[in-house]
Amino acid sequence: MNDEKIRIMEMVKEGKITASEGLELISALEDGEGTAPAPLTRTSGRFLRVRVSGEKGMKVNVNVPLELIKIASRLAGVGLGLIPKEARDEMEKKGIDLAKIDFEEMVRLIDEGMADMHIVDVDIDDPKEGKMRVEVYVD
Amino acid sequence: MWTDRRRSWFMLVRVKVPGKMSFVFPLFLPVLEETFDVLGDLALVGDALFPGVRQKIGRHGGERRGPKPPLSLTRIVRMLEAMFAELQRYGRWQMVEVEAKDVRVSVEFY
Numbered sequence: 141m142n143d144e145k146i147r148i149m150e151m152v153k154e155g156k157i158t159a160s161e162g163l164e165l166i167s168a169l170e171d172g173e174g175t176a177p178a179p180l181t182r183t184s185g186r187f188l189r190v191r192v193s194g195e196k197g198m199k200v201n202v203n204v205p206l207e208l209i210k211i212a213s214r215l216a217g218v219g220l221g222l223i224p225k226e227a228r229d230e231m232e233k234k235g236i237d238l239a240k241i242d243f244e245e246m247v248r249l250i251d252e253g254m255a256d257m258h259i260v261d262v263d264i265d266d267p268k269e270g271k272m273r274v275e276v277y278v279d
Numbered sequence: 280m281w282t283d284r285r286r287s288w289f290m291l292v293r294v295k296v297p298g299k300m301s302f303v304f305p306l307f308l309p310v311l312e313e314t315f316d317v318l319g320d321l322a323l324v325g326d327a328l329f330p331g332v333r334q335k336i337g338r339h340g341g342e343r344r345g346p347k348p349p350l351s352l353t354r355i356v357r358m359l360e361a362m363f364a365e366l367q368r369y370g371r372w373q374m375v376e377v378e379a380k381d382v383r384v385s386v387e388f389y
Contacts, residue, residue, distance in 0.1 A: 149357070152364050153312070155285070159361035159368075166357065185369075201376040208365045215358050218350060 315360035
């Protein structure tokens with residue numbers, strides 16, 4: 141089985157399959173399901189883009205490949221477990237409950253297709269930064 | 280190998296804080312790839328020698344799904360390796376660019 145995993149990793153390195161596809165194959169091997177992985181995805185080559193621009197010169201431009209989000213979501217559960225309790229408590233005070241974030245559901249939604257979709261498109265009038273525009277979209 | 284435009288070879292982290300600091304940190308991605316490869320082998324040994332570590336790395340599956348079975352060290356390293364492999368698949372691209380009050384930070388791949 142280890143030989144199979146090494147072969148999968150080599151295929152990822154050679155660019156024959158994406159990292160996400162490689163992980164799904166490894167998961168299928170480890171789970172011992174013996175079945176083909178779930179059909180893959182329309183995420184390849186697409187990005188989640190976050191744009192923030194303010195009239196006082198603030199500019200944020202973040203581009204994250206959707207495939208990367210898919211892979212990272214598998215590690216998200218581990219990351220949540222590593223957050224110190226004090227930090228969790230602090231976030232809960234601000235109404236943020238990380239346990240409520242369902243990463244698998246997020247990935248499923250991405251898989252189902254968020255093509256050319258504007259997730260967030262808002263104009264804000266911030267007292268410090270002035271007028272700002274925030275956009276989050278997939279393309 | 281070097282002419283493959285679909286692949287990124289360097290990650291450049293640029294930080295510019297006027298009057299304080301300004302630096303460019305280049306990272307040769309194949310080196311990182313090799314490092315993860317070696318770490319993966321090391322994790323394999325770690326998993327075999329210290330099986331208890333795996334139990335300490337809990338995993339949360341969200342509110343509805345509850346805790347999940349723990350991941351092995353090897354699997355975590357392989358996932359990180361897969362993440363970096365994914366980052367290298369897009370050729371020349373910019374991941375992050377932030378400008379605020381003359382402070383500028385960017386992460387680019389070439």
